[in-house]
Structure formats: structure tokens, C-alpha cells
Amino acid sequence: MNTQADDAYPIEILLVEDNPGDVRLVQEAMRAAKMRNRMSVVEDGVDAMAFLRREGHFADAPRPDLILLDLNLPRKDGREVLAEVKADPQLRRIPVVVLTTSQAEEDVLRAYDLHANCFVTKPVQFEQFMQVVQVIDNFWVNVVTLPKA
Numbered sequence: 782m783n784t785q786a787d788d789a790y791p792i793e794i795l796l797v798e799d800n801p802g803d804v805r806l807v808q809e810a811m812r813a814a815k816m817r818n819r820m821s822v823v824e825d826g827v828d829a830m831a832f833l834r835r836e837g838h839f840a841d842a843p844r845p846d847l848i849l850l851d852l853n854l855p856r857k858d859g860r861e862v863l864a865e866v867k868a869d870p871q872l873r874r875i876p877v878v879v880l881t882t883s884q885a886e887e888d889v890l891r892a893y894d895l896h897a898n899c900f901v902t903k904p905v906q907f908e909q910f911m912q913v914v915q916v917i918d919n920f921w922v923n924v925v926t927l928p929k930a
Contacts, residue, residue, distance in 0.1 A: 791817035792922055795845035797829040797862065798822065798880075799854050803903065807849065807880075810914035818922060821845070826857025830865055833872055845875055846927045849917070850897075852881040852888060860891060867896040874928045878917055 794811075798804050804822055811818060821842065823829050829850075832839040848866065852859035859879065866872045876898040881888070884902050892900045901917065904910045921927070 791819050792846040792927065793843045794818050794820045794847045794849060795829070795832060796820055796822045796849045797824075797826070797854065797859065798849070798851045799824045800851070803851070806907070806910050807914050810911040811918050813911065814915040814918050818918065819843070825855045826859060826862040828856075829854075829862050830857065833866065833869075833875075847921050848875055848877045849880045850877050852879060852883055852892070860895065863892065863895045863897055876921065876925075876927065878921070880914075880917070 796804060796807055798807070808820060811820060821832065823832050828839075829848075831837050832842045833845070833848075835842050850859045850862060854862070859881065863877055863879070866875065866877060873896075877896075879892045879897045879900045880903060881901075882903050883889075889900050901913060904913055
């Protein structure tokens with residue numbers, strides 16, 4: 782099996798999340814899974830796009846191999862970020878996992894219409910949240926072959 786995990790470097794993950802508790806949970810789940818990754822975190826959609834385009838104080842930002850994107854963000858919401866990422870020829874190949882509290886069918890449909898790679902609803906319970914993040918991490922690190930930056 783040709784996977785990203787066979788490569789000599791950890792994958793770069795960009796977490797776009799404004800809830801500090803959820804950021805901490807994602808970081809803990811990834812550490813607990815002992816997966817090879819490096820995670821950068823931005824708190825809103827404006828910073829997400831600046832990070833991805835390496836603008837301003839993000840000039841030296843690593844190009845992410847995977848984006849974990851919340852939908853409900855300040856300044857620019859996740860739907861706008863997703864639309865911009867998938868419309869940009871330099872960014873569109875980066876897989877985007879929508880990781881949100883929303884269970885609304887309209888959000889699911891809109892995310893896929895905007896070419897999200899998957900849509901995951903954040904579980905409320907701690908153990909389930911940890912398990913979901915570990916499954917996402919395992920899938921994108923050990924199962925999927927990601928495009929080179």
C-alpha cells in the first residue's frame with residue numbers, strides 16, 4: 782500500500798477552529814493516536830486564507846497536507862474558506878475535512894457542493910470526540926495517499 786505514512790516526514794495539518802476547547806481536544810487526540818503530524822492552528826477564516834496563501838505574518842507557514850475546517854468561524858466562515866480553497870488552483874488539491882458541530886442537512890449538502898472531501902459532525906462526548914479525531918488522523922495518514930505540496 783502506497784501511503785503518506787511511508788514517507789519520511791510527518792503530514793502538515795491546518796486546524797481552523799475558534800473554540801479553544803475543541804483545539805485542545807483535537808491536539809490531545811492526535812497526540813494520543815501517536816500519528817506523525819505537525820499541526821498549525823488558526824482561529825478564523827481570514828487567518829486561514831492568509832496562512833494558506835502565506836501572507837503577512839504567515840509568510841513562512843508550511844503548506845498543509847490536510848485542512849480540518851470548522852464551519853462557524855468569526856470574520857469569514859468555513860463555507861467561504863472552503864469555497865476559496867477549492868476555487869484556488871494552488872490550494873484546491875489540499876483535502877478539506879469539515880469538522881463541525883452542525884448536523885444540518887443544508888450544511889452537509891453545501892459543504893459537498895463546495896467540494897469538501899468529507900463532513901464530520903463533532904461528537905459532544907469527550908471519548909467519542911477523541912475517537913473521531915483519531916479515525917480522521919489515521920485515515921488521512923495511513924490509508925490515503927496525499928498529493929505532494
